[in-house]
Amino acid sequence: MKFSKVPEATIRRLSTYVHHLEVLEKNGEVVVSSANLARSCGVNAAQVRKDLAYFGEFGIRGVGYYIKDLADNIKTILGLNREWRVAIIGIGNLGASLLLYKEFFKNNYKIVAAFDLNPAEVAGRVSERTGKPVEILHPDRLKEVAKDRRIDIAMITTPASEAQKVADLIAQTTIRGVLNFTPAQIQMPKGFEVKNYFFTAVLDNVAYLLRWKRR
Amino acid sequence: MKFSKVPEATIRRLSTYVHHLEVLEKNGEVVVSSANLARSCGVNAAQVRKDLAYFGEFGIRGVGYYIKDLADNIKTILGLNREWRVAIIGIGNLGASLLLYKEFFKNNYKIVAAFDLNPAEVAGRVSERTGKPVEILHPDRLKEVAKDRRIDIAMITTPASEAQKVADLIAQTTIRGVLNFTPAQIQMPKGFEVKNYFFTAVLDNVAYLLRWKRR
DNA sequence: GGATGTGAAGTCGTTCACAGCT
DNA sequence: AGCTGTGAACGACTTCACATCC
Incomplete structure (x- = not known):
């Protein structure tokens, strides 16, 4: 086909x-x-x-x-009949939410790694919420872990200012798909599939429509 | 203009x-x-x-x-030069995240109310995370609170199966903008501005692109 | 000179309308 | 008879190319 x-x-x-x-x-x-x-x-x-x-x-x-x-x-x-292995990079409020929000994922997406610059601190904070230990890795290990765990897609949930650094790291791995939750525009080499998903843009759209409603 | x-x-x-x-x-x-x-x-x-x-x-x-x-x-x-007053309906993992994720909002969006079917339980859970008391209201009070607090926009973060019920409630209030985070398609009367924002659709899009990559 | 503002051309996506199956 | 599948018409958005103005 x-x-x-x-x-x-x-x-x-x-x-x-x-x-x-x-x-x-x-x-x-x-x-x-x-x-x-x-x-x-x-x-x-x-x-x-x-x-x-x-x-x-x-x-x-x-x-x-x-x-x-x-x-x-x-x-x-x-391609929803196969498993897609996902990593979350940046475990702030949003990243942690995605990490925990199992229902959000249909069963064909599987989170296989989570990364943050402060692994220990973040792991403590998250596991406090779940009661279970949670593994958070330093982004240094992205390349190695991406290969070992066969990560297909990375979700970027860092602050916008860090997004390009993360993108540069991803570019050196076997990961080929990226979902960027930040408002930053990231540059990646050919061959990567990147989608942006920044929710305040949609909120702005609603605001605009309300703004110009006649009444 | x-x-x-x-x-x-x-x-x-x-x-x-x-x-x-x-x-x-x-x-x-x-x-x-x-x-x-x-x-x-x-x-x-x-x-x-x-x-x-x-x-x-x-x-x-x-x-x-x-x-x-x-x-x-x-x-x-x-319309970003004015304040928009936002309510979050459904304080599960995603709703709670939006409630806490202040950075996510530019300063022109202000969360003025949060609703959930189990106000007491949810309020306890959320305030455990913040250390501060958090007010969660029962959706019964939506109409009254929407008016008092002049809510402009509602964000629906309930399970998909509840989305239409919430939409029906919103239709009876002074709220005119809706951001629907569920995969359900909600029906609202004329005059409402509704945008859908369901993130796994974008994830599916990345999966599709990777799926059909030649190699 | 250099970058905007914009008609015209081009591309892409949606809707129509009906032929073709079951 | 009813509903799909699809060429053709339509409409919307994007890109080009250049006249216009600072």
Whole structure:
């Protein structure tokens, strides 16, 4: 298979399709039409069909889509049928939250390492919250640990001012995916997949919309 | 002023321009060209100029943009020059993290209330972490408190299965902006500004890109 | 000279509308 | 009859290229 040019927006929507298909499945539904799935995901029905069409034909004309079947197919497309090994770098408030927030992760993501400049202090603080000992490593060990533990994706949750230093460290490892939670724009060599996820930008967007509401 | 049709992507970028302008200002820079700002934000220079052109003329030909001036202008456009009063609904791991993560908020966002179905238990758990007493309210009181404390924006950090119930409660209040951190698609009446911000969708996107990397 | 502001061109994504299956 | 799959129309956003102004 070779999916030449799939819009990024399509990929984002596929994630939400999976979530809603799982809800439908849990409710005992068996088939769903593009129109229904579209409604619950807040998109256009043609959009659903187009998104799926990038990857094959999963429906039955006159009927719809078998829910379990479609969910499995999308998971395979997205790579959610395999385990992804994740590291968290920077265990402040956000990093610690991600570290503890097991529910946040579907079972295909697994946190296999956590790094911070003050391993001992941070480990103490976190394990106080959990009651269990927690392993926090110094970023010096990133390269070695990334290899040993086969880390696929790093999540950067340091202060913005440290983000580029972390990115430089990551560039020297076998890690190839990065999710950057800081507002800093990080530079990485070709071949790395980097996504930014800075939540106040979205908050600013809400503020803007409220700001210019007529009334 | 009336900004008929500004792309949402433009608004998102304006947030990042502000961040980078503030970094430049802190470094003692005075003027910046669209080309330089664009580079540090990872976008095209024409894009920067187009984005700004939606709102006016802020630059000087042959020179560039005065950094402080431009930052102030963008903040005014986005509504970041006024205080926005925020509530967090659902104080689990993520909600608690947002509640405590003061640095996450620029000074124009202020958390003025936190809600959870188990106020007493949750308040105990959170204040254990901070050492200070923390007020957690039952969602029953949302309408009353929203009015008294003039809440502008609600952040939903409950489990996905509760999100619609929360949305229904919000619909009855004076709150008009919502940031939904759950994967559920919430339905709200006209006149509400809702943005979804579900982080595993972005993680899935990274996984997808890694999945289909040739090699 | 040099960088902005902007029409025009280009690219990308969404929606329509209907042919084609079941 | 109903719903998918898809070419074609449409619309939106981005990039180019250059006239304009400091």
